[in-house]
Structures are given as structure tokens and as C-alpha cells.
Amino acid sequence: MTARSALATKADRRRRLVPYALLAPGILWLLVFYVVPMFRLAITSLQEGSLEQGYEFTGNFDSYASVFTTYLPQLRNSLMFAFGATVIGLLIAYPLAYAIAFYTSRWKSLFLLLIIVPLLVPFLLRTLAWRVILADQGVVVTALKTIGLLPENGRLLSTGWAILAGLVYNYLAFMALPIYVSLDKIEPSLLEAANDLYATPWTAFRKVTLPMSMPGVISGTLLTFIPAAGDYVNVELLGNRNWTMMGNVIQSKFLVIIDYPAAAAISFTLMAIIVTMVVLYVRKVGTEELLT
Amino acid sequence: MKARVFYRTLLGFGIGYLFLPVFIVVAFSFNDLKGRRNVSWEGFTLRHWAEPFKLPGLSEAVLNSLTIAFLSALISTVIGTLIALALVRYRFKGRATTNLLLFLPMASPEVVMGSALLTLFIVAQVGRGYMTVLLAHILFNLSYAVVTVRARIVGFDRHLEEAAMDLYANEWQTFRRVTLPMILPGVLAAFMLAFALSFDDFVITNFNSGSLQTFPVFVYGATKRGVPPQVNVLGTMIFGVMVIATTIFLVVQARRQKMDEAALAAGD
Numbered sequence: 001m002t003a004r005s006a007l008a009t010k011a012d013r014r015r016r017l018v019p020y021a022l023l024a025p026g027i028l029w030l031l032v033f034y035v036v037p038m039f040r041l042a043i044t045s046l047q048e049g050s051l052e053q054g055y056e057f058t059g060n061f062d063s064y065a066s067v068f069t070t071y072l073p074q075l076r077n078s079l080m081f082a083f084g085a086t087v088i089g090l091l092i093a094y095p096l097a098y099a100i101a102f103y104t105s106r107w108k109s110l111f112l113l114l115i116i117v118p119l120l121v122p123f124l125l126r127t128l129a130w131r132v133i134l135a136d137q138g139v140v141v142t143a144l145k146t147i148g149l150l151p152e153n154g155r156l157l158s159t160g161w162a163i164l165a166g167l168v169y170n171y172l173a174f175m176a177l178p179i180y181v182s183l184d185k186i187e188p189s190l191l192e193a194a195n196d197l198y199a200t201p202w203t204a205f206r207k208v209t210l211p212m213s214m215p216g217v218i219s220g221t222l223l224t225f226i227p228a229a230g231d232y233v234n235v236e237l238l239g240n241r242n243w244t245m246m247g248n249v250i251q252s253k254f255l256v257i258i259d260y261p262a263a264a265a266i267s268f269t270l271m272a273i274i275v276t277m278v279v280l281y282v283r284k285v286g287t288e289e290l291l292t
Numbered sequence: 293m294k295a296r297v298f299y300r301t302l303l304g305f306g307i308g309y310l311f312l313p314v315f316i317v318v319a320f321s322f323n324d325l326k327g328r329r330n331v332s333w334e335g336f337t338l339r340h341w342a343e344p345f346k347l348p349g350l351s352e353a354v355l356n357s358l359t360i361a362f363l364s365a366l367i368s369t370v371i372g373t374l375i376a377l378a379l380v381r382y383r384f385k386g387r388a389t390t391n392l393l394l395f396l397p398m399a400s401p402e403v404v405m406g407s408a409l410l411t412l413f414i415v416a417q418v419g420r421g422y423m424t425v426l427l428a429h430i431l432f433n434l435s436y437a438v439v440t441v442r443a444r445i446v447g448f449d450r451h452l453e454e455a456a457m458d459l460y461a462n463e464w465q466t467f468r469r470v471t472l473p474m475i476l477p478g479v480l481a482a483f484m485l486a487f488a489l490s491f492d493d494f495v496i497t498n499f500n501s502g503s504l505q506t507f508p509v510f511v512y513g514a515t516k517r518g519v520p521p522q523v524n525v526l527g528t529m530i531f532g533v534m535v536i537a538t539t540i541f542l543v544v545q546a547r548r549q550k551m552d553e554a555a556l557a558a559g560d
Contacts, residue, residue, distance in 0.1 A: 019382035023390060026375040026434060030393050033431040037408035044411045096306040099299035111303065113542065118310045120534040121317050123492050124511045125527045128519060129313035132320070132331055172310065222399070230401020233494065237515060247403045247495075254407050254499065264411060271404045278399060 038271075045264035055260060063265030071249055071266060078245040078270070081160075082229035085167035086175075089224050090217065092168070093175035097216070101183035112180065115173050127166055127237050134162050134238070158240040166234035174223035182216030183209070218285055222278060229274055246270045314531070321524035328518030340521040344529070347522055353510035354526055356422070357491050360506065364429035365486035371430075372437025373479055377471075379438070380445040394435045405432065406499030413500060420502030428500050429493065433486035440485055444478025477545055484541065488534065 045063050049055035067075070100111045118126065134140055134156040144150035156162050186209060194204035232247030246266060253263035320330055324337035345351045379390065397405065409428050413420060452474070456466040472479075494508035501509055507530075511523055 016384075019378040019384040022374040022378035022382075026371040026438070027390065027393065029371060029431060029434060030397070033409065033412075033427060034393075034397055034405070037405075037412040040411040040415060041404075041408040092306070092309075095299070095302055099303040099306070103296055103299040104303070109542070109546075111307070113538070114307050115310065117535055117538075118314050120488065120538070121314050121531045122508060122511065122527050124494055124508050124515075125317045125524070126313045128511075128515065129316040129320075132316050133312060135331060137332070169309075169313070226399060226401055230403040230495075232403065233512075247401070250403050250407055251498075254410060260411065260414070263407065267404050267407045271400060274401060275399065 041264050041268050041271075044260050045268050047261045047264075049261070060261075063261045064269065066262060067266050067269045071246070074244055074246050074249050075269075075273075077243055078229050078247070079273075081163060081167055081231075081243075081245060082225050084164050085171065085228045086221050086225045088164070088168045089172055089175040090221060093172055093220060094179055094213075094217070097176045097179035097183055100180055101186075108184075112177075115176055115180075119173055123170065124233065124237075127170065127233060130162065130166050130169065130238055131157060134165065157238065160239065160243050162238040163234050163243055166238045167228045167231060170234070171224040171228060174227075175220040178219035178223065179213060179216040182213045186212050214285060218282065222281075226274055226278070230270060317524055317531075318528045321521055321528050323521055323524075325521060330519055330521050330524070340525050344522055344525040347520060349505060350507075350510055350520070350522055350526065353505040354507050356505060357507040360422070360426055360429055361487045361490040364426055364433055364490045365483050368430045368433035368437045368486050369441075369479060369483045372434050372482060373441045373475070375434075375438045376441035376445055376478075380442060394438055397432055398435045402432075402493075402495035403499075406496040409496070410499045420500050421504045424500045424502070425497050425504060425506065428496050429490040432493070432496060433489055436489060437482040437486055440482035441475060441478045444475050444481070448474050477548070480541065484537065491530070 043057060044055070046057060046059050046061065047055040048058045048060050048062075096115070100108060100115070104111050132138065136155050136157060141150065141154075141156055144156075145152065145154065150156070156165075190208055190212075191204055194208050199207065229245075230247050232245055232251050235243055235245055235248055247270075250263055250267045250270070253259045253266065319333075321340055322336050322338065323330055323333060324335035324339075326334060375390070375394070378384070379387065406428070409424075409431075410420075413424055418424060453466055453470050456470045457463075461469065492508065494512060497506055497509060498512065505513075507526070511519060514520060514523060
């Protein structure tokens with residue numbers, strides 16, 4: 001082997017190590033502060049004991065049994081509210097994204113900005129504002145009473161409807177933006193072609209626009225469903241105790257009552273359910289784009 | 293024509309709906325309330341704006357939020373840019389695992405991530421406070437930083453870097469003089485996004501803050517006693533600054549793009 005080619009292989013080897021050097025700090029961070037904590041959570045959920053006597057790993061699955069007995073209503077609430085917020089969010093966000101993509105001509109970026117700007121008001125303050133909007137003497141309640149949708153002594157605040165309203169509102173931009181991005185990629189010539197081939201606007205929408213916007217719909221629904229399923233702030237600020245979700249139980253068991261094994265079991269179960277649902281959903285509607 | 297009117301009306305309602313809470317947050321910073329509960333309109337006053345930093349706990353919380361947002365955005369953007377460069381520029385084993393590892397934090401509910409981190413800190417006997425919050429914020433910002441920077445790198449021309457190398461620039465010079473200026477808008481966007489995400493985070497912070505107060509933690513605590521109007525004043529100020537920063541960023545971006553296009557056209 002000549003000296004020159006030896007030098008070349010050395011440089012080659014160095015080059016091959018460059019990506020790993022670039023990745024190292026970030027991957028290390030993700031391993032130490034994401035992967036390890038998830039394992040810790042799993043181990044904690046299989047422990048027994050109390051705060052005073054300390055906890056011991058016993059491989060006991062009792063904490064998990066209680067998730068599906070004691071906390072079944074909370075589990076149901078989490079999935080129900082998250083599902084409701086996702087469906088309603090999609091019904092509002094899709095037409096909005098569609099309007100921005102196809103009916104704003106040169107003001108597109110301005111309207112896009114207008115969708116994002118409300119997110120710059122702190123999340124908790126936005127949610128608290130809904131207390132004012134849905135207040136008992138407020139405009140919304142009065143209007144609903146006038147048209148008879150709400151009984152005379154009915155209210156919105158501290159009900160499931162208020163929680164749903166808060167969830168839909170808080171995640172709407174995360175639904176609308178990805179849908180807009182995929183709608184915006186559609187070539188106008190494709191829709192013209194459909195039109196030339198005598199497709200009705202509805203057929204063109206069903207056969208061209210809708211399938212092409214699916215990646216955005218998938219991202220948007222995930223970006224709504226996942227945080228909504230884990231939420232506990234909307235219940236605390238807008239709802240009442242009858243509607244508590246998994247997040248509320250995790251929060252109170254970790255930070256108020258201090259029962260780490262039970263809290264960890266609930267937290268881990270929520271994660272497992274969400275990951276399973278996301279994987280099944282992504283397989284079903286069929287896109288690998290999210291993972292690459 | 294009909295469709296046009298329909299969709300524009302719809303857009304108007306949609307934007308109105310999104311801005312309704314914003315309007316209320318701003319309006320109630322001027323509310324002349326008599327009691328503790330800032331939930332119904334009782335008249336106009338400027339007195340809360342005259343002394344926005346009157347509450348000592350609140351100013352301290354805002355300061356903590358600002359420094360944590362700045363530091364976590366800075367660190368996560370730097371680390372995230374390195375990952376983005378590796379993913380776009382190099383072929384290596386373990387790419388799929390890296391992508392999965394980046395996707396997972398974005399797919400985990402905050403309450404799960406926050407509680408998992410808490411279990412780690414308990415076992416490692418790390419006291420919760422400023423450091424633990426900072427570590428957690430860097431973690432959840434990281435994936436978003438990578439995605440934002442990567443979107444920018446994918447779109448640009450490799451030949452410029454090759455040209456620099458042909459002209460005997462070493463790798464570092466090429467990065468500093470060619471690559472970095474080109475990806476800078478993406479890096480800045482990632483920084484701004486990370487800053488906003490960190491500043492606004494409540495759930496993960498709440499699990500790992502111990503007795504440390506950040507702006508969202510303060511607001512949450514205050515909901516039980518009645519939120520002081522100064523919170524609305526500061527919320528409005530923060531909102532204003534962020535809107536101005538975003539607008540400047542976008543205007544500069546648009547102008548730069550126009551200049552690039554003009555330069556290209558002139559070159560032809």
C-alpha cells in the first residue's frame with residue numbers, strides 16, 4: 001500500500017465518523033432525558049411501597065390492574081375528548097386551510113400569519129379567556145338560551161362542552177397548518193385537468209384534492225389527538241371534577257397525593273395506548289412520511 | 293364567484309374565532325376590577341399598565357421564563373442544527389433509529405414526558421429547580437429544532453459547498469462562509485420556535501420545577517385565588533414583542549428572497 005492511499009483511507013475513515021460526531025450531543029441528550037426516563041417510568045410502575053418507607057421493585061402489576069378498574073372513567077374521558085376535539089377541529093380547520101390555499105391569492109402569507117399569531121398569547125391565558133367567553137351571563141350562553149339550545153338554568157362553564165371547546169380551540173392551528181401545507185403543494189394544473197375531463201368540482205375534490213391533502217390531515221389529527229389525550233389543563237380551568245382525564249390523575253398522583261407506582265402505571269398506560277393508536281392509524285391511512 | 297365569497301366569509305369567521313381569546317386577554321388588562329376575579333368587565337383603567345411589575349413573584353417568574361427560554365432555545369438549536377446537517381448531508385448506519393428517536397418526543401403527551409423525567413430526577417436525587425426545567429426544555433425543543441432546520445437544508449444547492457472546497461476552503465471555512473449563511477434563516481426560525489415553545493410550556497415545567505416559578509406556573513397557581521390583571525398586562529406585552537419579532541423576521545426573509553431572485557435574474 002502506498003503512503004498516498006493510506007492517507008486517503010485515513011481521511012475516508014475520518015469522513016465516515018463526521019456524521020456520528022454531529023449526532024453525538026443530540027442523541028446523547030435524547031437517550032439520557034427521553035429513553036432513560038421512559039425506562040425509569042416503567043420500572044417505577046412495577047414498584048411497591050410508600051413515600052415514607054421507600055419503594056421497592058417487586059415486578060408487581062397491581063398498579064396496572066387499577067388503571068383499568070379504578071381509572072376507567074378517566075381513560076374513557078381522555079379518549080372521548082381527544083377524539084371529539086380531533087373530529088371537530090378537522091371539520092373547522094380543513095375549510096379554513098382550503099380557503100387560505102385557494103382563495104386568498106397574494107395575501108396567503110398574511111392569512112397564514114393570522115392563524116399563527118394567536119399562539120403567541122400564552123396558552124394558559126388563552127384558555128382562561130374561554131372562562132370569560134363561556135361565562136354564565138356571557139353572550140354565548142345568552143344566545144344559546146334565546147334560541148332554545150340551552151335550558152333556562154343551563155350553563156356552559158364547568159361542563160364537558162367547555163372542555164371540548166377549549167381543546168378544539170387550543171389545537172386548531174396545529175390542525176390547520178399541516179393541512180394548508182399539503183393543500184398548497186397541489187398544482188392548479190391538476191385540478192384544471194380534472195375539470196377538462198368533465199369531473200364535477202365535487203369529484204375533483206374527492207379524487208384529487210382530498211387524497212393529496214391526506215399527509216397534512218394525518219399530521220394535523222396527530223398533532224391534535226396526542227396533546228389532547230394527555231391534557232389536564234382544560235379540565236382544570238374550564239371543566240369540573242366529573243370530567244377528569246388521565247392527565248389529571250397523573251398530575252395529582254405525582255405532585256399532590258404522591259403515589260409514584262400508581263402514577264407511573266397510569267402514565268405508562270397512556271403512552272402505550274397513544275403509541276398503539278398512532279401506529280395503527282398511520283398504517284391504516286398509509287403514510288411513512290412522518291418517520292423519515 | 294359564489295365560492296370565492298363563501299370561502300372569504302368563512303376565513304373571516306375563522307380568524308375572528310381564533311382572535312376572540314386574544315382580544316379578551318388584551319382587553320382585560322385594562323379592566324378596572326374591584327374584587328380579585330378578573331372575569332367580567334367593570335370599566336376601563338390604565339392603572340395595571342402603570343405598574344406591571346408591582347407583584348414581586350410575577351416579575352421573578354417572567355425573568356425565569358425569559359432566561360430559560362433563551363438558554364434552552366440556544367442550546368437546542370445548536371445541537372439540533374448539527375443533527376439536521378448529519379441527516380441531510382451524510383449517509384450513515386442508524387439513520388432510521390435517529391429519525392425514530394427524534395419523532396418519539398413529538399409523539400409523547402407532555403404529561404408522560406414530564407412525569408417520566410420526574411421519576412428520573414427522583415431516583416438520581418436531583419433537586420427540582422432551574423436546572424431540571426432547563427434540561428427538560430432543551431429536550432422537548434430539540435426535535436422541533438431539527439425538523440425546522442432540516443426543512444431549510446433539504447432545499448439548497450450542494451454545489452456551492454463543493455465549489456468552496458474546490459477553492460481550497462477547509463471544512464470549517466466552508467461551513468462558516470457558505471453553509472451557515474445559507475441555513476441561517478432555518479436556524480433562526482428554529483430558535484424563535486424553540487423560544488416560544490419553552491416560554492409557553494406549563495405541563496413539563498410543572499412536573500420538574502419544584503418551587504421554581506415560571507410565568508405559566510405563576511399563572512396556573514394564580515387561577516385558584518384569582519388571576520391578577522398584571523398577568524394580562526405582561527401577557528399582552530409578551531404577545532406584542534413576539535408579534536413584532538415574527539413580523540420583522542418574515543419581512544427580512546421576504547426581502548432577502550427577492551434580492552436573491554433579482555441577483556439570479558441579473559446573472560442570467
